[in-house]
Amino acid sequence: xxxxxxxxxxxxxxxxxxxxxxxxxxxxxxxxxxxxxxxxxxxxxxxxxxxxxxxxxxxxxxxxxxxxxxxxxxxxxxxxxxxxxxxxxxxxxxxxxxxxxx
Numbered sequence: 001x002x003x004x005x006x007x008x009x010x011x012x013x014x015x016x017x018x019x020x021x022x023x024x025x026x027x028x029x030x031x032x033x034x035x036x037x038x039x040x041x042x043x044x045x046x047x048x049x050x051x052x053x054x055x056x057x058x059x060x061x062x063x064x065x066x067x068x069x070x071x072x073x074x075x076x077x078x079x080x081x082x083x084x085x086x087x088x089x090x091x092x093x094x095x096x097x098x099x100x101x102x
Contacts, residue, residue: 001088001096002062004055004069005081007037012074013051019072025065026055027099056096059084 004026008016010033017029032052039046057065062082069080088096 001085001093002057002059003083003085004057004062004065005079005083006053006055006069006073007035007050007079008053009074010034010049010051013053016069016072017053017055020055020065020069023068024100024102025061025068026057027096029053029055058097058100061100 006016013031013033017026017031020026020029030053032054035050035052037046037048037050039048055065066080066082070078073080
């Protein structure tokens with residue numbers, strides 16, 4: 001299993017997760033609606049309200065899921081990170097694999 005992490009504008013987060021789930025790229029998406037991001041972009045320090053999105057998929061689909069996420073993401077350079085969990089509840093892992101099966 002892999003966990004895919006991204007940030008998005010709060011008004012776009014739900015649409016992103018819904019597309020990822022409906023097209024079976026991920027089994028689940030959790031939206032943490034209020035994070036403050038501070039970063040440098042094109043030479044300026046920026047502060048933005050964003051939503052943090054956590055999604056789970058099977059390892060074999062993670063690269064393609066990340067490519068799909070990038071294709072639908074509204075940012076020019078979105079944060080898209082895949083993390084390999086050290087331990088996962090077996091029943092949850094089974095469910096993730098079942099829900100992301102093509």
